[in-house]
Amino acid sequence: MKFEPPHDLRGRTLLVGICGGIAAYKCAGVVSALRQAGADVHVIMTDAAQRFVTPLTFQALSNNPVHTDMFGEGTAWEIAHIGLVRKTDALVVLGATANTLAKLAYGIADNLLTTCVLATRKPVLVAAAMNTQMLDASATQENLRTLQERGVLFVEPGSGFLACGETGEGRLANEHDILSAIELVVRRAHELEGERVLITSGPTREFIDPSRFLSNPSSGLMGLALATEARGRGAQVTVVSGPTSLRAPADVTVVSVTTAREMHAAVMEHLPGTALFIGAAAVADFRPAEYSDTKIKKSGAGRTLVLEPNPDIIADVSAHRPPGCFVAGFAAETDEIERRAREKLTAKRLDCVVVNRIDIGGGAFGARDNEVTILWGSDGREAVTRAPKSVVAAALLDRIQQLRRHA
Ligand code: CTP
Secondary structure, eight states: OOOOOOOOOTTOEEEEEEOSSTTHHHHHHHHHHHHHTTOEEEEEEOHHHHHHSOHHHHHHHHTSOOBOOSSOSSSHHHIIIIIIHHHOSEEEEEEEOHHHHHHHHHTOOOSHHHHHHHHOOSOEEEEEOOOHHHHHSHHHHHHHHHHHHTTOEEEOOEEEEOTTSOEEEEEOOOHHHHHHHHHHHHHHHHTTTTOEEEEEESBOOEEEETTEEEOOOOOSHHHHHHHHHHHHTTOEEEEEEOSOSOOOOTTOEEEEOOSHHHHHHHHHHHOTTEEEEEEOOBOOSEEESOOOSSOOOOOSSOOOOOEEEOOOHHHHHHHTOOTTOEEEEEEEESSSHHHHHHHHHHHTTOSEEEEEEOOTTTTTTTOSEEEEEEEETTTEEEEEEEEEHHHHHHHHHHHHHHHHHTO
16 A cells, blocks of 8 residues: 555645535545644535535534525625635635636636635635546636636546546546645745745847837746746745736736846846846847937938847846845757756856747747746756646746755
């Protein structure tokens, strides 16, 4: 028999939503295991869930009242909204059905569970359970992806015999995997508490005249994913961002800049007290030596653009870093990617560098997914497989935290 270490959730408060599927009976076992691990568990059941298992079962297993009704008399609504969402460490949706996932993806809040998920800024972990075909349906897959991109964490559904008689993916993940994922989520949620994280993000623009500039296709998505993840882990996050159409998450301070020199100045201003700096911006290395106040007219003849170098922001951060500050950079390369990235790691005295390949036409820029390799020290290396940038951001912060702990 495989040895599985006991789970420890002592001192943790969890809000656990139970959805309406046959897996609801298995969720009872999960709730019992959570309580045995020491967690204070508060259960919300959807109407459909109550058709499979009674609230009494969950009340007995959690030793707390079960919340079912958003508009009921008395305490449920108030407790769930005002009290529980605030004091919970994480929200766990167990046996999430295709229907609940769709509601969560679209921000529909028509029952107590979906309302609480919408109302929380705490980590949300989902263990889905449904028939294989419903799981495979493109609508469900898109909803899963949307939620994942927003930072919702998923415990992979298991595969095996399903209640509908089919065999395939869609079973509720096993209890051990669910508890391990919850432990990870609550540990992460506090790990950057009290620390300041400074991130550069997006492109910069270097204007030639009022209507033209030099730039690159960076969307700022990777920087924002990192900001979201760092905030989710309790950090106080400032993003110095070049022009982007994306909206930063609540609680993240955004300093908007246009040029590399503005980005440099803003970074230097916010650097004091920073524990972790991440240079995710695609900074323009050069700017036009001359700027024309009026639109340059075409003359028929060719034109030479003279460029001068911009400051290297991350190199300056590295040289003037506050004591103990960890500096992580990115390297976007088209060829010999790891060798060139290692050169940047050394030249800029970075603690780690995240390298990704730029495909022809700027491939990695602006994409929803990313595939990176993290390099550190003389031969440290971790490959992060292609995944939504939110997932890559979590992997990067996991590695950064590990490197910081062993620094
Ligand atoms: N960077 C920076 N300031 C610059 C240029 C780059 O802070 N003026 C940072 C980027 O945010 C990234 C790292 O340096 O973290 C590497 O950026 P990259 O564009 O890959 O490399 P460069 O240093 O610009 O070198 P090259 O363009 O020659 O590859």
